Amino acid sequence: MTSARNSLLVIVGLLLLWQLAYWAIGDLALRPPLETVVKAGALIASEGFLSHLAETLRAFALALAIAVVVGVALGFSLGMNRLAGEVGEPLLVSFYSLPKITLYPIVLLIFGIGMPSKVAFGAIHGIMPIAIFTLGALRNLPPVLGRTSRALRLTRWQSAWALLFPAARPEIFTGLRLGFSLTLIGTLLGEMFASQRGIGFLLMQAIGLHDTDLIMVLTLLIVSFAITASMALLAIDKQLRHGSS
Amino acid sequence: MNAMTIAAPVHVGLRGVTRVFETNARTKVEALGPVDLDLRKGEFFAVVGPSGCGKSTLFDIVAGLSPATKGQAIFEGSRLDGRAVPEGVGVVFQEDASFAWLNVADNVAFGIRRAGLGEAEIKRRVDDTLTLMGLRDFAAAYPAQLSGGMRQRVCIARTLVQRPRLILLDEPFGALDQQTRLIMGEELLKLWRETGATVLLITHALDEAAMLADRVGVMSARPGRIIDVVETPWGRDRDSRVVSDPRFGEITARLWMRLRGESMAALSHKAG
Incomplete structure (x- = not known):
């Protein structure tokens, strides 16, 4: 109950700040909250918007699926082999801290303009944190688990799937949470710079036309989506950790 | 000691078992042995020794978790090569x-x-x-x-x-308080009786070894060898009340007299 009240307080506070910022800055760059919400309703109802939304969601879902599968697999293969882990981790970390936008021209040349490019760009944002967290999660497991797996005569595969993965799951999930937000950023960036469709494309177009109404509405929609999703993931995260601590 | 276990066949046999760890090309650490030891089928055997003497190394070799450097370790007629825990062996760790x-x-x-x-x-x-x-x-x-x-x-x-036909326990009650240890010890005796398995218990607690085991092996400071095997007179139906038996004091005293010099050696080892 208190957590619901706290969330409500945060939302009310943010809306208030937004309104204050509008009064301070004015119509040139901002629109007030109420007007934005009304315009958002109109935009969602407008013709063609839903197909842009669907395009973005499809690209994001694909990118996220790739990031999760590749990230967890990469983290696992490095985590189960000590030498590979020691060689691979610094590579992962340096790639993680690299601003991915610098790779954008190459991604574009490889995949062209459109869906494959945004998916690839979303995925490369998400893979690294997921792989790094998976690797760290496996490394932090108590050694007695490995000995127990041998004592129970598990095969390597059984040990990975039935023992190491569930034991590391709470920490891996934290990586997934981070990967989720970064993949979303990556997908939208991809749409902004190399696409004719999707929310990112609409946003870029609105920026070009200095359409403040549309910029505000799209930003509101993206922020709402990101906050809702990450709150849901955080709730699952807490539940996973609750059982194991 | 009752006649039954004396007549029982050998379940686990160690012959000249050693373990050397190579930390790098030049440094070799002799961790264990040579150890010669027979565990009889169905007996409860405890191993006590000073800290760092190689008790856990011995445990890993008998469990099939790591190989002996020299010598032979045999369980039910086949060799323990340290690659896999054989069927019929059950392992309980301290953690x-x-x-x-x-x-x-x-x-x-x-x-x-x-x-x-x-x-x-x-x-x-x-x-x-x-x-x-x-x-x-x-x-x-x-x-x-x-x-x-x-x-x-x-x-x-x-x-x-x-x-399992052979149950191995490496300091299983090490993290528990004294009263819980005594009760868990009684339960261990009960399941030993009910399953008929051979039990090897590694412990640092002399009273635990004296109360639970048929025979207690005393290990030297590193590299650990078995320097004495002390038999206890308790029957199969023993429980934690043996601590009130005057012979209990004698046994723990004997274990300690054998261990005292080794423990001091182990401590000066660490200091130096």
Whole structure:
């Protein structure tokens, strides 16, 4: 109950700040909250918007699926082999801290303009944190688990799937949470710079036309989506950790 | 010592077993042995020794978790090569190895489920083992809801359910308080009697060894060798009340007199 009240307080506070910022800055760059919400309703109802939304969601879902599968697999293969882990981790970390936008021209040349490019760009944002967290999660497991797996005569595969993965799951999930937000950023960036469709494309177009109404509405929609999703993931995260601590 | 175990055949045999760790090309650490030791089928054998003497190394070799550098370790006629824990050997570690994401019943069933037993057989075995270990009422509980002693019981149950003929325990009660240790010791005796398995217990507690074992092996400072084997006069039906027997004091005293010099040697080893 208190957590619901706290969330409500945060939302009310943010809306208030937004309104204050509008009064301070004015119509040139901002629109007030109420007007934005009304315009958002109109935009969602407008013709063609839903197909842009669907395009973005499809690209994001694909990118996220790739990031999760590749990230967890990469983290696992490095985590189960000590030498590979020691060689691979610094590579992962340096790639993680690299601003991915610098790779954008190459991604574009490889995949062209459109869906494959945004998916690839979303995925490369998400893979690294997921792989790094998976690797760290496996490394932090108590050694007695490995000995127990041998004592129970598990095969390597059984040990990975039935023992190491569930034991590391709470920490891996934290990586997934981070990967989720970064993949979303990556997908939208991809749409902004190399696409004719999707929310990112609409946003870029609105920026070009200095359409403040549309910029505000799209930003509101993206922020709402990101906050809702990450709150849901955080709730699952807490539940996973609750059982194991 | 009763006549039955003396006549019993050898279950585990160690001949000149040593273990050398190479930390790098130049430094070699002799961790163990040579050790010669026979565990008789169905006996309860305890090993005590100063810290760092190689007790756990010995344990790993008998468990099949790591290889002997020299010598032979034989379990039921086949060689323990350190590559795999043989069928028929059950292992319990000192650390809490319960699986946090599974309830007690699923923890216990874990090993036999992967081994491909039928669901009905799994259920029957798990029920029997939970009853034997006094865990029946906690079948649906998760490890986080249990005390340290209960979690160690879960780990012992997970081993027992595989019906091992040789049970190896490496300081299984090391993290528990004294009263819990005594009670867990009694339970260990009870399940030893009921399963008829051979038990090898590694411990640093002399009173625990004197109370539980048929025979207690005393190890020297590193590289650990068995320097004495002390037999206890308790019958199979013993329990923690043997601590009030005057011979209990004599046995722990004898163990300590054998160990005293070794423990001092081990301590000066560490200082130097």
